[in-house]
Amino acid sequence: MRLHLDCPFELSQSRKDCLILSPQRSSFVLSGALSFVSFNKAGEIFQKELAGNSFQSLWTRAKEIWNRQLGLVRVTGGREGQLRTFYTALYRSFQRMVNYGEYGEYFSAYDNRVHKGSFFYTNDHIWDTFRCMHPLQLLLEPGRQQDILESYNLMYRQSGLMPSCPNVGGDLPVMIGFHAAAVFADAYAKGLQADYATAYEGIRKNAMEQSMLPWVCGAGLTELETCYQERGFFPALHPGQKEWIDLVHQRERRQSVSVTLEHSYDDWCAAQLAAALGKKEDQALFLRRADYWKNVYNPDTRFMAPRDQNGEWIPFDPMWSGGKGGRDYFTENNTYVYTWSVFHDVEGLKNLLGGDQAMEDRLDRLFTEGVRVNGRNVHKYGYFNQYADATGLMGQFAMGNEPSFHIPYLYNYCKKPWKAQKRLRDLMDIWFSDSPTGICGDEDGGAMSSFFVFSAMGFYPVCPGKPEYALGTPLFDQIEIPASGGSRFTIKAPGAAEGLRYIQEARLNGEKLTRPFLSHQEITRGGTLELQMGKRPRDW
Numbered sequence: 001m002r003l004h005l006d007c008p009f010e011l012s013q014s015r016k017d018c019l020i021l022s023p024q025r026s027s028f029v030l031s032g033a034l035s036f037v038s039f040n041k042a043g044e045i046f047q048k049e050l051a052g053n054s055f056q057s058l059w060t061r062a063k064e065i066w067n068r069q070l071g072l073v074r075v076t077g078g079r080e081g082q083l084r085t086f087y088t089a090l091y092r093s094f095q096r097m098v099n100y101g102e103y104g105e106y107f108s109a110y111d112n113r114v115h116k117g118s119f120f121y122t123n124d125h126i127w128d129t130f131r132c133m134h135p136l137q138l139l140l141e142p143g144r145q146q147d148i149l150e151s152y153n154l155m156y157r158q159s160g161l162m163p164s165c166p167n168v169g170g171d172l173p174v175m176i177g178f179h180a181a182a183v184f185a186d187a188y189a190k191g192l193q194a195d196y197a198t199a200y201e202g203i204r205k206n207a208m209e210q211s212m213l214p215w216v217c218g219a220g221l222t223e224l225e226t227c228y229q230e231r232g233f234f235p236a237l238h239p240g241q242k243e244w245i246d247l248v249h250q251r252e253r254r255q256s257v258s259v260t261l262e263h264s265y266d267d268w269c270a271a272q273l274a275a276a277l278g279k280k281e282d283q284a285l286f287l288r289r290a291d292y293w294k295n296v297y298n299p300d301t302r303f304m305a306p307r308d309q310n311g312e313w314i315p316f317d318p319m320w321s322g323g324k325g326g327r328d329y330f331t332e333n334n335t336y337v338y339t340w341s342v343f344h345d346v347e348g349l350k351n352l353l354g355g356d357q358a359m360e361d362r363l364d365r366l367f368t369e370g371v372r373v374n375g376r377n378v379h380k381y382g383y384f385n386q387y388a389d390a391t392g393l394m395g396q397f398a399m400g401n402e403p404s405f406h407i408p409y410l411y412n413y414c415k416k417p418w419k420a421q422k423r424l425r426d427l428m429d430i431w432f433s434d435s436p437t438g439i440c441g442d443e444d445g446g447a448m449s450s451f452f453v454f455s456a457m458g459f460y461p462v463c464p465g466k467p468e469y470a471l472g473t474p475l476f477d478q479i480e481i482p483a484s485g486g487s488r489f490t491i492k493a494p495g496a497a498e499g500l501r502y503i504q505e506a507r508l509n510g511e512k513l514t515r516p517f518l519s520h521q522e523i524t525r526g527g528t529l530e531l532q533m534g535k536r537p538r539d540w
């Protein structure tokens with residue numbers, strides 16, 4: 001990286017590994033430009049963007065740019081604090097990915113070369129952002145999302161692997177899953193133009209040839225992946241059993257149940273792309289693997305649960321087992337949360353749970369289950385010592401961690417949308433504010449904020465890869481977002497800003513809406529969704 005400085009500094013000392021600069025006088029203004037390409041490019045950037053500009057003019061320009069960006073969504077009603085929280089969240093939702101293009105060139109750490117090109121987006125915590133940040137950016141600014149998709153393809157062409165956590169320094173070994181599959185499947189389902197053939201090539205290579213272990217990237221298959229491919233689950237160790245796979249991260253462990261669930265979803269996404277490209281054999285392969293989530297559902301406990309290499313269930317406590325963060329079996333949460341991580345087959349999960357009423361009862365239990373040891377309520381200190389990421393607790397539901405985001409909307413699938421509305425308004429009111437403690441978990445590059453933006457607008461993408469949104473409850477009286485051809489999509493919910501949370505009746509472009517879902521096309525073609533709000537639940 002090169003730095004071009006234009007300031008009253010003099011070089012006071014130089015060593016091979018650092019520069020130390022000291023001011024020539026006590027009052028000065030420092031301005032400079034960074035380049036990953038060359039020193040000369042840093043100078044060029046400085047001349048184009050900074051030379052001759054005062055701090056005030058740069059501040060004004062930056063404010064204008066962000067005001068245009070935030071103006072993509074216009075809301076009416078709500079208290080000042082709610083508006084500040086909403087637009088701060090929208091701001092954070094567009095901070096990533098970052099375009100490292102430098103006026104026709106960019107440096108890529110994926111092959112350590114300088115390339116010609118007008119953009120190169122990287123820096124993405126995709127385990128977090130595939131859930132709702134990418135869908136939000138796709139909805140509000142599809143052109144930018146197309147450039148992001150092409151950047152993923154560039155990284156694949158340059159490195160030979162589709163990145164799982166792309167960063168300016170290359171792909172990072174972070175979290176689990178190959179969720180670029182979800183980002184591309186969602187874009188395809190919603191009609192975005194992209195090079196899906198190249199993307200699928202990289203996604204298939206990751207799925208078939210790369211280790212699925214947490215916090216590992218670029219490594220080949222082990223016997224654990226062979227078990228997943230042949231037997232349909234990622235195997236776990238028994239308590240106290242010694243790990244024999246050298247590649248397993250010492251702290252992050254196997255996270256076996258979460259790995260099975262999230263790769264099952266990624267395989268479903270791969271199947272959608274294979275179908276779009278006419279690859280029928282691959283489609284059948286990945287659709288079969290998309291059902292692997294069922295292999296870690298224990299019908300006796302009715303929780304997602306670990307199995308050993310031989311397929312035997314490992315006895316465990318659903319609340320406490322798995323060590324720090326549950327990492328022997330799960331990712332940062334316990335099975336109370338992860339049992340719901342079946343984005344692509346909610347109906348299948350509902351059937352295994354026992355139908356609409358059983359699913360509703362299980363969701364109720366999730367939001368009310370206290371912290372217990374041997375059936376007795378205990379203080380949460382020990383719980384947080386084990387599950388430090390499970391913040392924003394409501395029962396066992398952890399608002400402050402990404403695997404929980406979609407769960408309140410699952411009430412829609414068991415015909416109780418009013419319960420989704422109740423939970424979501426409680427969650428927004430309690431856990432998101434403009435105070436110093438106004439965000440209840442790790443932001444993770446826009447993930448937490450994009451959940452709030454979607455939920456405050458009144459809908460959410462439960463399954464990226466399906467062109468559908470589940471309805472929740474809006475936080476404002478009116479919300480407008482851009483639609484195709486310069487039109488707008490408007491949600492009118494009079495009284496929502498005063499606290500009315502329950503939908504009494506819904507009309508889409510004047511026609512009665514009797515389902516708590518909207519299609520992507522219904523939003524992007526423009527129009528009006530009118531919601532009659534009330535104080536009490538109503539089955540509409």
